[in-house]
Amino acid sequence: MDKKRKAVITGFIIFLLLMGICSLVTKGIYTAGLPQVTATVPREMSLYHPVSVVGAVETGQEYGIYAPSGLRVASIAVQKGDSFQAGDALLQLDVEDLERILAEKELERQRQLLQQRETESLNAHSMQENAQSLARALEDYERARRAGELQTTRAGGELLRAQTSLDNLRKELERAKKDLGQAQRNLEQAQEEQTRRQQNAGNLGQNDQTGNGTPTVSGGDNAASGPDISALSQQCGELEALVRQLQSQIDQQEQAVTSALQAAEDAHLAYADGLQDARRTVDDAQAAQEGNYQAAADLAKLEQTYLEGEIRKLQELIDGEGWICAREGGRITRLCVEIGQRTPDTAQLLYTPDDGLRLLQARLSKEQARYVSEGTRMQMKYETVSAGKQSKEGVVSYMEPQEDGSILIQLDVTDQGMELGQQVTLESTWQSENYSLVIPLSALHQDSNGSDYVYILRQQNGILGVEWHAGILYVDVVDQNSRYAAVESASLSEETQIILTASQDLKDNAAVRILE
Amino acid sequence: MIRKKIPRWLAGGLFILFGVAICLPVLMLVSGSLADGYEWRQRTIGYLRETQEYISWRWIPDYPTLEHYKRLLFFSPAFFKLFWNSIGMTAGILLGQLVIAVPAAWAFAMYRFRGKRVLFSLYVILMLLPFQVTMLSKYLVLQDAGLINTRWAVILPAIFSTFPVFLIYRSFAAIPAELLEAARVDGAGEWQSFVRVGMPVAQGGILAAMILSFLESWNMMEEPLTFLQDKSLWPLSLYLPEIAMDQAGYACAASVITLTVSLFVFAIFHDALEQGIVTSGLKA
Numbered sequence: 001m002d003k004k005r006k007a008v009i010t011g012f013i014i015f016l017l018l019m020g021i022c023s024l025v026t027k028g029i030y031t032a033g034l035p036q037v038t039a040t041v042p043r044e045m046s047l048y049h050p051v052s053v054v055g056a057v058e059t060g061q062e063y064g065i066y067a068p069s070g071l072r073v074a075s076i077a078v079q080k081g082d083s084f085q086a087g088d089a090l091l092q093l094d095v096e097d098l099e100r101i102l103a104e105k106e107l108e109r110q111r112q113l114l115q116q117r118e119t120e121s122l123n124a125h126s127m128q129e130n131a132q133s134l135a136r137a138l139e140d141y142e143r144a145r146r147a148g149e150l151q152t153t154r155a156g157g158e159l160l161r162a163q164t165s166l167d168n169l170r171k172e173l174e175r176a177k178k179d180l181g182q183a184q185r186n187l188e189q190a191q192e193e194q195t196r197r198q199q200n201a202g203n204l205g206q207n208d209q210t211g212n213g214t215p216t217v218s219g220g221d222n223a224a225s226g227p228d229i230s231a232l233s234q235q236c237g238e239l240e241a242l243v244r245q246l247q248s249q250i251d252q253q254e255q256a257v258t259s260a261l262q263a264a265e266d267a268h269l270a271y272a273d274g275l276q277d278a279r280r281t282v283d284d285a286q287a288a289q290e291g292n293y294q295a296a297a298d299l300a301k302l303e304q305t306y307l308e309g310e311i312r313k314l315q316e317l318i319d320g321e322g323w324i325c326a327r328e329g330g331r332i333t334r335l336c337v338e339i340g341q342r343t344p345d346t347a348q349l350l351y352t353p354d355d356g357l358r359l360l361q362a363r364l365s366k367e368q369a370r371y372v373s374e375g376t377r378m379q380m381k382y383e384t385v386s387a388g389k390q391s392k393e394g395v396v397s398y399m400e401p402q403e404d405g406s407i408l409i410q411l412d413v414t415d416q417g418m419e420l421g422q423q424v425t426l427e428s429t430w431q432s433e434n435y436s437l438v439i440p441l442s443a444l445h446q447d448s449n450g451s452d453y454v455y456i457l458r459q460q461n462g463i464l465g466v467e468w469h470a471g472i473l474y475v476d477v478v479d480q481n482s483r484y485a486a487v488e489s490a491s492l493s494e495e496t497q498i499i500l501t502a503s504q505d506l507k508d509n510a511a512v513r514i515l516e
Numbered sequence: 517m518i519r520k521k522i523p524r525w526l527a528g529g530l531f532i533l534f535g536v537a538i539c540l541p542v543l544m545l546v547s548g549s550l551a552d553g554y555e556w557r558q559r560t561i562g563y564l565r566e567t568q569e570y571i572s573w574r575w576i577p578d579y580p581t582l583e584h585y586k587r588l589l590f591f592s593p594a595f596f597k598l599f600w601n602s603i604g605m606t607a608g609i610l611l612g613q614l615v616i617a618v619p620a621a622w623a624f625a626m627y628r629f630r631g632k633r634v635l636f637s638l639y640v641i642l643m644l645l646p647f648q649v650t651m652l653s654k655y656l657v658l659q660d661a662g663l664i665n666t667r668w669a670v671i672l673p674a675i676f677s678t679f680p681v682f683l684i685y686r687s688f689a690a691i692p693a694e695l696l697e698a699a700r701v702d703g704a705g706e707w708q709s710f711v712r713v714g715m716p717v718a719q720g721g722i723l724a725a726m727i728l729s730f731l732e733s734w735n736m737m738e739e740p741l742t743f744l745q746d747k748s749l750w751p752l753s754l755y756l757p758e759i760a761m762d763q764a765g766y767a768c769a770a771s772v773i774t775l776t777v778s779l780f781v782f783a784i785f786h787d788a789l790e791q792g793i794v795t796s797g798l799k800a
Contacts, residue, residue, distance in 0.1 A: 005784060012780035016603075022589045023596035030593040463594035463758070465748040 030464075034513040036503040037470065039457050042437040042494055047481050049371040049430040051378075055362025057413060057422040059333050064347025065090055067324050068313055071343045072097040074322060078332045078349070081421060085329045091337075091348055093322035102314040109307045116300045123297065126288075134285035141278035148271025155264035162260045166253040173246040180239035187232040194229060329354045331420055358418060360394065360411040362426050369407040371430035374399055378411065382424040392416055394426075432479050435486035436494065443498050444477065444485045452477045454487070455506050457497035457514070470499055472508045542775065544573070548768035549584050551577035556764045584769035595755060595770060602751040603777075605670055606733040610726055612675030618722060620681045622710050625688035626696070636685075643678040647738050658743060669743035670751075674733055680725035687721025687792065688714055724792025727785050734778060 072094040078084060334350040337343060360380065364372060372378070376396045383389045394411040401407050411426070418424070443454050455470045473496075475487040499506065506512070551559075551574075559572045588595055624636055642650075654673055655664070663669045691714060699713045715722065737753050744750055752774055759767040782789070 008780060008783045012777075012784065015776060015780060019596065019599060023593070023600065026590055026593045026596055029590060461746055461748065463747045463750065463755075464597055 031513065034511055035470070035506055036515045037455075037457070037468075037499045037506070037512045038501045038515050039497040040440065040443070040500045041497060042439050042487070042492065044434060044436050044494070045438045045484070046434045047432040047438065047479050047484055047486060049432065049481050050427070051364070051368045051371050051430065052425065052427045053362045053364055053368065054423060054425050055360050055409075055411075057418045057420055057424065058359050058361045059331070059352035059420060060357025060359040060410075060412070060414070062333055062350045062352055063330070065324060065326070065349040065351060066347055067091065067093060067343045068310070068317075069343050069345035071101065071317075073337050073339050073341055073343060073348070076335065076337075076339060076349075078335075080332050080335060082332045083330070083354075084326050084332070084351070086326055088326045089323040090326055090332075091324040093317060093324070093343070095318060095322045098314055098318050098322055102311060102318060105307060105311045105314060109304065109311060112300065112304055112307065116297075116304065119296060119300060130285055130288045133288075134282065137278065137281040137285045141275070141282055144274040144278045145271075148267070148274055151267040152264070152271050155260065155267040159257065159260035159264050162253065162257040166250065166257050169246060169250045169253055173243065173250060176239060176242045176246055180236065180243055183232060183236045183239050187229065187236055190229045190232055324348070326351075330356070333420075352420070356414075357412070358414045358416070358420070360413045360418070360424055360426070362409055362424075363402065363406040364409055365406060369399070369409075372396060372399070372407075372409060372428060376428055376430075378426045378428040380411070380413070380416075380424050380426055382418065382422055384419075384422070432486070435478060437488065437492055438484050438486045439498055440500060441480060441483055441485050443500050444475075444480075444487070452485075452487070454492075455499040455502070456492075457499060457512070460511075467511050468514055470502075470506045470508070470510050470512045543575075545768045545771045545775070547575050547577065548765060549772050550580045550582070551765050551768075552579050552581045552583060553763075553765060555579060557762070560761070560764060584765045585773075587766060588769045588773065592770075594758075595752070595773075597748065598750055598752040598755045599773075601667075601749060602734060602753065605667060605751055606730055608667070608671045609674040609733045610729060612671065613677065613680045613726065613729055614722075616675050617677070617680040617725065618684055618715070619710070621684035622688050622714055624681065624685045625691075626714075639678040639681060643682055651738070651742055655742065664743055665745050665749070667744075667749055670736070670739050673739065674729070674736075677729070679732075680729050683725040683728065683792070684718060684721050687718035690721075691717050720788050720792035722792070723785055723788035727781060727789045730781055731778060 073091065074094040075092040077089050077091065084090060330351040330353045332349060332351050335348075336346065336350065337348045374396055378394055378396060380392045380394045381390070394413060394416070396409050397412050398410040399407055409426075413424075439454065445453050445455070447453060451474055453472050453474045456473045458469050458471045459466055460469045461467075473489060473491055475489040475492060477485050478488055479486040499512070502512070548556075555574075555578055559574075624632065624639075658664050658669045658673075663672065695717070696709055696713060699709045704712060734751075735753050736751065740749070740751050740754055747754075756767055756770055756774070759770065
């Protein structure tokens with residue numbers, strides 16, 4: 001083997017040695033650069049949520065102390081939280097201001113009295129005028145009634161007469177029609193008789209000519225029946241003329257009856273209208289006399305009475321040097337007026353009676369409020385000078401969301417012997433249901449969008465063999481407290497390895513090294 | 517005739533030109549491995565943006581650096597994992613071929629038996645078949661043998677490759693029968709004749725076959741890609757395709773290191789390779 005080949009072989013061996021050394025160094029550097037993580041698996045457990053909040057004892061009932069409105073406050077003898085007994089002076093009104101207002105009221109009362117007297121005088125005069133008006137109205141009414149009745153009666157009489165005349169004409173017409181019928185029948189019979197005789201006479205003349213050669217004339221019978229027919233015809237004509245005359249009269253009379261009927265109706269309507277107008281005039285006069293002046297007088301009396309009541313109250317205040325005193329014992333909870341201001345028409349002071357309702361109030365955050373509900377029992381811890389540290393149990397009786405997002409809770413502590421304003425620490429612990437996947441809170445992360453995720457360990461087979469890689473798995477946080485979080489995810493099971501801690505920031509799918 | 521017509525300097529110049537052209541890819545690898553990342557981005561920006569531009573090339577980098585070698589040698593454990601995989605596979609294949617192919621070639625060359633011609637023809641046919649043709653049958657056999665996704669899935673088929681048998685067979689066949697007869701007269705048995713006479717005489721052919729097998733094994737891609745799903749079992753030849761296009765300098769450095777092993781082997785055994793090929797070629 002020549003030297004050159006030996007040198008090449010030596011170089012190859014050195015090359016392989018260098019590659020071996022580099023392999024170790026590279027592996028070491030790679031391993032040292034891997035994030036070192038600790039892992040855990042989700043546990044099945046329930047979460048405890050301790051709630052602790054400081055509240056204060058407040059009054060549950062408030063009453064007002066009132067003074068007449070519009071009076072100037074001279075001094076206030078109490079502050080918020082002060083206790084007082086029945087009869088204690090609480091608020092003083094300005095006596096000079098009271099006297100001035102009293103004088104104004106008195107002046108007003110006098111003015112009202114004068115006005116009342118003037119009003120009464122005017123009322124008396126008006127009543128007299130109204131009485132006269134009423135009398136005239138009644139007289140007009142009676143006159144209208146009589147005139148209407150007279151006109152109605154007259155119209156009725158005219159109508160009755162026209163109707164009677166019409167009935168008579170109709171009877172005459174019936175009789176004339178009967179006579180006319182009888183005359184016409186008689187005329188027809190006479191005409192038939194004459195025709196028969198003429199025929200008989202014709203037959204006899206023909207027979208004579210045939211036998212004697214000379215005609216026979218029967219002029220004597222014809223001359224005897226001629227006047228009867230003529231008279232009957234004249235009688236019929238007269239009767240027909242009579243019938244026509246009567247019919248014409250009946251038509252005229254019917255028109256007369258219709259006119260009389262309309263006149264009677266018009267008279268009746270005029271009578272009713274006139275009577276109604278007169279009645280209204282009477283009613284108006286009576287109302288004016290009875291109502292208005294009496295109501296005005298009563299109103300004036302009421303105003304006078306009210307004014308006298310105010311004056312009496314002002315006088316009482318002046319007599320008491322302007323002091324407003326308590327009617328029962330209690331504790332001031334709020335001052336609604338300041339010195340120098342005028343009293344509003346609402347309460348000037350608010351107080352709670354000594355034996356009133358006591359409420360322990362506290363404000364919970366939204367997170368805390370999830371674990372407290374009405375009926376929740378809470379431990380009340382407080383300290384007093386006389387009894388030292390105390391611990392009692394209370395029940396949340398009321399919850400109400402506030403505008404600032406907090407939730408106000410109230411506990412009835414009326415019988416607990418707590419003082420108003422007492423600071424009390426409220427504590428409770430809420431145990432959740434049993435969650436199947438609970439992880440330490442340190443394993444839970446949140447991205448910029450607010451979505452929760454965990455890093456899980458996954459085995460991946462790569463060029464370097466089987467390695468552990470960190471993978472991001474988004475989860476839904478069902479519940480959490482200060483140490484643990486209950487999570488849900490379709491890809492998460494009780495055997496999933498979740499990265500608890502890492503020696504450096506992790507990235508998705510980054511290779512990691514597990515610390516046992 | 518040729519020597520009289522073509523001047524010597526011209527022939528030499530042409531050969532040098534051809535040699536340089538052949539060596540160009542290697543020189544480009546070395547040059548590219550020394551260019552930094554920024555320079556590579558400038559070179560490939562047109563190609564990466566699919567503007568149908570070629571990668572611009574400069575033989576001497578503007579800012580030469582060993583950054584890629586540093587990263588490769590000290591911060592790429594995957595490279596070394598696959599490097600030693602390749603070393604192991606290649607060594608196993610070569611040892612196996614020494615054990616299997618050399619005696620097989622000796623048997624084909626020295627013994628007469630029924631079906632020898634048919635069997636040798638079958639060897640030749642199998643040698644001519646490309647991998648794609650036998651891939652499915654190999655896969656099924658390896659799967660039934662439970663060898664899929666193990667190193668043996670690559671090593672065993674290579675050990676029983678017919679090409680080294682064919683190549684070594686020529687070397688054994690070239691041994692004069694008188695030489696073997698003399699050995700037998702001197703009392704050598706079959707094994708001694710094979711070891712003491714056959715192998716030393718056919719050393720060139722055996723080494724040539726081993727070197728060619730080494731190059732084939734060192735550079736093989738299809739077999740491990742087909743039979744090895746586990747990347748940790750892959751050879752170094754599959755490491756380069758794993759490197760992204762934006763790490764061209766790093767890929768060049770990895771290629772240079774990969775090439776170095778072949779260069780060493782060639783440098784050590786190139787005499788034997790040339791001799792073995794010439795011997796086989798002359799006899800063939």
